[in-house]
Amino acid sequence: MAHKRNANDVAVDEPYLQIGEVAERTGVTQRTLRFYEEKGLLKPPTRMEGGFRLYSEADIQRLERIRHLKQLLGFPLAEIKEMVEADEVKMQLRAEYRPEAEASEKRAQILKAIEVTERQHELICQKATAIADMQSKLEERLGTFRGWLADLESTPKTAPKTKANV
Amino acid sequence: MAHKRNANDVAVDEPYLQIGEVAERTGVTQRTLRFYEEKGLLKPPTRMEGGFRLYSEADIQRLERIRHLKQLLGFPLAEIKEMVEADEVKMQLRAEYRPEAEASEKRAQILKAIEVTERQHELICQKATAIADMQSKLEERLGTFRGWLADLESTPKTAPKTKANV
DNA sequence: CCTAACCTTGACGTTTAGGTGAGTTTGGGG
DNA sequence: CCCCAAACTCACCTAAACGTCAAGGTTAGG
CATH class of the missing domain: 1.10.1660.10 (Multidrug-efflux Transporter Regulator; Chain: A; Domain 2)
Incomplete structure (x- = not known):
C-alpha cells in the first residue's frame, strides 16, 4: 500500500x-x-x-x-483514450528530457513522439480544412442572402416605406 | 427495364x-x-x-x-437534423426566389434564412478556432521535438566520427 | 461519540445509432 | 409464368456512454 x-x-x-x-x-x-x-x-x-x-x-x-x-x-472514447495516452507519452518524455540518458534511446523516444504527434496533426488538419470549407460556404450563402435583401430594399414593388412616399 | x-x-x-x-x-x-x-x-x-x-x-x-x-x-443526429432542415429551408427559398411574390413576405423569409445561417456559421467558427488552436499547439510541439532531435544530433555523447572531429 | 454530508462499489436502466435476422413481397429476365 | 435477387417490414440485439438508485463506508464538525 x-x-x-x-x-x-x-x-x-x-x-x-x-x-x-x-x-x-x-x-x-x-x-x-x-x-x-x-x-x-x-x-x-x-x-x-x-x-x-x-x-x-x-x-x-x-x-x-x-x-x-x-x-x-x-470521436469515440476509445480513440480519445489513445490520443490522451500519446499525449502522456509526450509529457513523460518532456519530464525525462533533462536527465542525461543514453542518446540513442532518447533519439528513439523523440522519434516516436514525433510520429505520434504528426499523426494527430494530420488528423486535425483534415478537420480544419473541412471546417474551413464549410465556413466559407456558409459565408458565401450569407452574402447571397444579403444581396437579395439589398435587392428587395432597393427595388420595392409594394409601396416603399420611405418618408418620400408619404 | x-x-x-x-x-x-x-x-x-x-x-x-x-x-x-x-x-x-x-x-x-x-x-x-x-x-x-x-x-x-x-x-x-x-x-x-x-x-x-x-x-x-x-x-x-x-x-x-x-x-x-x-x-x-x-453531433447527435437530432442536431444534424435541425441543421439539415435549416438547409432545406434555404434551398426552398432559393427555389422560390424567382417568382415575384409579396416583397414583405420574401423579406421575412430571407431574414429568417440569414438568422439560421448565421447561427450555423457562428457554431462552425467556434469549432474552427478551437481546431486551429489545437493545430498550432501540435505544431509548436513538433517544433520542440525536432529541436531536441537536432540537439541530439549536434552534440553526440558517443564518439562522433565525423571528418571535422578527426 | 454522533450525525450529516460525502464517497464507495455494484447493479440495473436509458438513449443513441444502428446491426442482424426472419418471414414476406416485388421486380424483371428467361 | 416462374424464379431469384433485391426490398419491405417488424422485431429483437448490441455497444457506447453515461444515468440512477441502493446499501453501505468515511470524514469533518459539534
Missing part, C-alpha cells in the same frame, strides 16, 4: 480535490469521472485512507483535455 | 436509385437509410407501386450532407 497521509495528517499544499469538487468545477458528473477511470481514460487518482478519490491538478487538466478532444472531434 | 415510374405514374428520365444502389454508392447501409428516414433526417423518398424506395439525386445529396456534417461535427 502507498503510504499517503493527507487529510488529517499533513496539511496538503497541493490542491487535491475530491470527486464532487472536480465534478462541480469541470461540469462532468461523478459517474463520468469514475467511468473514465474505469475505461482507462483517467488513470486511477490517489486516494485517502478511506478510499475517497483525490484528484490532482494534473488529473483535472487531463480530464479537461479529454473533454476538449471529445467535443472537438466527436 | 428502363421504364420507371414514381408513385404518381409519372415517367421519369431522372436517375432514380433504389436503396441498394444508394447504399453501395454512398457507403452507408440500407438500414441506415431507413433509419434516417424514420428519424426524419431524410424525407420519405418516392416509391414504386410495390413500395420500393426510389431516391432522387437531391435525396442523395441530402444524405451526403448529413454524412458530412456528422463526421465533421460529431
Whole structure:
C-alpha cells in the first residue's frame, strides 16, 4: 500500500480535490469521472485512507483535455483514450528530457513522439480544412442572402416605406 | 427495364436509385437509410407501386450532407437534423426566389434564412478556432521535438566520427 | 461519540445509432 | 409464368456512454 497521509495528517499544499469538487468545477458528473477511470481514460487518482478519490491538478487538466478532444472531434472514447495516452507519452518524455540518458534511446523516444504527434496533426488538419470549407460556404450563402435583401430594399414593388412616399 | 415510374405514374428520365444502389454508392447501409428516414433526417423518398424506395439525386445529396456534417461535427443526429432542415429551408427559398411574390413576405423569409445561417456559421467558427488552436499547439510541439532531435544530433555523447572531429 | 454530508462499489436502466435476422413481397429476365 | 435477387417490414440485439438508485463506508464538525 502507498503510504499517503493527507487529510488529517499533513496539511496538503497541493490542491487535491475530491470527486464532487472536480465534478462541480469541470461540469462532468461523478459517474463520468469514475467511468473514465474505469475505461482507462483517467488513470486511477490517489486516494485517502478511506478510499475517497483525490484528484490532482494534473488529473483535472487531463480530464479537461479529454473533454476538449471529445467535443472537438466527436470521436469515440476509445480513440480519445489513445490520443490522451500519446499525449502522456509526450509529457513523460518532456519530464525525462533533462536527465542525461543514453542518446540513442532518447533519439528513439523523440522519434516516436514525433510520429505520434504528426499523426494527430494530420488528423486535425483534415478537420480544419473541412471546417474551413464549410465556413466559407456558409459565408458565401450569407452574402447571397444579403444581396437579395439589398435587392428587395432597393427595388420595392409594394409601396416603399420611405418618408418620400408619404 | 428502363421504364420507371414514381408513385404518381409519372415517367421519369431522372436517375432514380433504389436503396441498394444508394447504399453501395454512398457507403452507408440500407438500414441506415431507413433509419434516417424514420428519424426524419431524410424525407420519405418516392416509391414504386410495390413500395420500393426510389431516391432522387437531391435525396442523395441530402444524405451526403448529413454524412458530412456528422463526421465533421460529431453531433447527435437530432442536431444534424435541425441543421439539415435549416438547409432545406434555404434551398426552398432559393427555389422560390424567382417568382415575384409579396416583397414583405420574401423579406421575412430571407431574414429568417440569414438568422439560421448565421447561427450555423457562428457554431462552425467556434469549432474552427478551437481546431486551429489545437493545430498550432501540435505544431509548436513538433517544433520542440525536432529541436531536441537536432540537439541530439549536434552534440553526440558517443564518439562522433565525423571528418571535422578527426 | 454522533450525525450529516460525502464517497464507495455494484447493479440495473436509458438513449443513441444502428446491426442482424426472419418471414414476406416485388421486380424483371428467361 | 416462374424464379431469384433485391426490398419491405417488424422485431429483437448490441455497444457506447453515461444515468440512477441502493446499501453501505468515511470524514469533518459539534
